[in-house]
Amino acid sequence: MNREYGLAYATLRAARSGGDVPFDAADPAAWIDVDYGVREHLLWENPSVDWLRTGETAPGGAAVAVALCHPDGRVREAALRRPEAAGFPALVVLRCADWARPVREEARRALAGLLPGVSPGTVALVAVVALRAAVRQRGDFARDLVMSFVRSPDRIDALLACADRGARRLGYRVAVEEGHLSAAELARAAATDPDVVVQDLCADAALAHTRDGDHGNVLRPLLASRQPRVRAAGVTALGRTGETEEAAGFLADRSGLVRACARWVLRRHGVDPLPLHRAACAGPDVLPGAPAGLGETGTRADAALLWPLVGHPRPAVRAKAVAALRVLDADAPARLEPLLDDPSVSVVREATTALLPVADRLSEDWLYDRLADDRPRHVRVSAFRLLSAHGPTAQLRCFLRLSDDEDPVLRERALTALDGWGPAGAAAAYRALPGPRRAELDALLERAAAGPGEGQVARVRWFLTAFR
Incomplete structure (x- = not known):
């Protein structure tokens, strides 16, 4: 039984018993699914709507929901005229895109009338349903109406706190347009929100609204973010402030995008990043991003700095060193073969990738032995890849x-x-x-x-x- 079918029948049973809707009323997906389910699966169930014809009070919330989703357009239109419909704003939003013109027009009048009175918490639900229904043929009306309605501070805050990605995107767009958040607040949002669209939007807005002398409050959250795109935006902004020493600290970042931005900042201020990359690989505390950065900017002569890192205690450093040798075309198959037995999955993966072009020069029997059942799985996968290129x-x-x-x-x-x-x-x-x-x-x-x-x-x- 699919979700729409199950929700439709559960709602119909609740309507017959005079109960409320049998699902989380704050879940926008549930309203969309029950609307589809009632119209598609309950066409032959003939759900009772006698209370609409007689003018009686609705027997329960589920009965109103069934009427608003009823397969008969005349029933949907009549349900929208009842005062109980205001308690189901999500379904009113969906009816704004109804295929039947009388239903659609009645729903649009109802939505325009009920929006001013909804609570901030309901705003998020209405916004999510409107955004998802906007892809329908006539779904733009509800979306545009909701977008014009959510510009007050309390409604913006409701969108920013919403778990739905689309609602948060809308909330942050409106917040930027209305100047609702400070540059520091936008920077914190960029650093913590998991959605890349919100990250880019907030990071760009934070940097655009940063005043001279306020860079620290904005750049610190950006540079400390776990998101590479946000760190990259912060590092790029260092070019504006001329803080080349801080930018140099990101040459060994784990993200290639951040390393590239750091090099751009240094070159913009006349600093050659290559010697810094070499120094990062020669120091005592080598980070995984150091050999990766040298591989992006160095030459084959830099292999002398990378080969010692192939035996580094940290697996991430070993893996990045092998990858850098491959990028510089300085890998030696005979020296990489022993790495196919490395305990680290990432090291074996990088060594395998480097050896694939010369797989037919490797010993078939030596590789075949690594298909044995007692070998670690990543070693067996590596042997399979190399023998497939043999x-x-x-x-x-x-x-x-x-x-x-x-x-x-x-x-x-x-x-x-x-x-x-x-x-x-x-x-x-x-x-x-x-x-x-x-x-x-x-x-x-x-x-x-x-x-x-x-x-x-x-x-x-x-x-x-x-x-x-």
């Missing part, structure tokens, strides 16, 4: 070995690879194999045929024998 028979041997593996992800990847296996020259390479290796492949084919790879094995066998 010669055709090495690929086949790997795929067959893993076609019945206990690891479901590796097994599925191997079976998928078997489906597409058939490189040029594979049949000739198979025939040229030494006897023991060919016998091993045949045994793997037999084993795979008895497992999940039966269909794939039949195709592989045909491929190996069809081009004699």
Whole structure:
């Protein structure tokens, strides 16, 4: 049973018993779902609306909700005229986009009349429903009306405290337009809000409204934020204040965007960042961003600074050093091979990526041994990736070995690879194999045929024998 269907039937049962709506009235998604569910799933239920015809008081909140969502447009229109409809602003908003013109016009009159009296808490609910309904063909009216209504301080605060991302975006846009928040408050919002749109909006507004002498109150939250985009905005603003020493401290930031902004600030003030990157990699306390930054700006000659970091105690530093060597095209396969057994997943991943272009030069048997069940999973994944870039028979041997593996992800990847296996020259390479290796492949084919790879094995066998 889907959510709309379940909510519709629960609401109908509550209406028949005279109860209230059986869901959280502050949940905007529930109102949208129950509206759709009643109209789509209860068409043949013929929910009773006798109280509308007789002019009696509604038997309960659920009965009003069912009437406002009723499949019959005349019932929806009549329900909107009742005073009880004001207690269901979310449904009134949805009716503003109704396909039936009389219903739509009545809902728009009702919404314009009830908005001035709603509480700040209800403002957030109405705004969320209006924003989500705006994608409908006639949904722009409610959105525009709500946007013009939420410009008072208490209503803006209600939007800023809303859990819904769209409502917070609207709240911060209005807050910026109305000057509702100070530059320091905008900076704190940019540093703490999880939504990137709000982060960018508030960071830009905070910096635009910063007065001379007030940079500290604005830049400190931005520079200390956990969000890379916000830190980048703060670092870029350092170019305005000329604080190159503080900008240099972000050359080893964990975010590449922040490092790039720090370099821009330094170059703008005539400082070459490359010597600073080199010094950051040569010091005693190397941060993971230091080798990454050197890889972004250095040359192959800087490999002498990076290779010692491949043995650093911190896995993040080792991984970034390997990545930097790859970017500088200074990696040496023989020196990277031992890293495929590193206990760190990120180090093995970076070493694998660096070795992929030369995978066919690595020992097939050495890699094949790392597919063993007792190896760590990240080591087995690395061996699979490298053998997949090896010669055709090495690929086949790997795929067959893993076609019945206990690891479901590796097994599925191997079976998928078997489906597409058939490189040029594979049949000739198979025939040229030494006897023991060919016998091993045949045994793997037999084993795979008895497992999940039966269909794939039949195709592989045909491929190996069809081009004699």
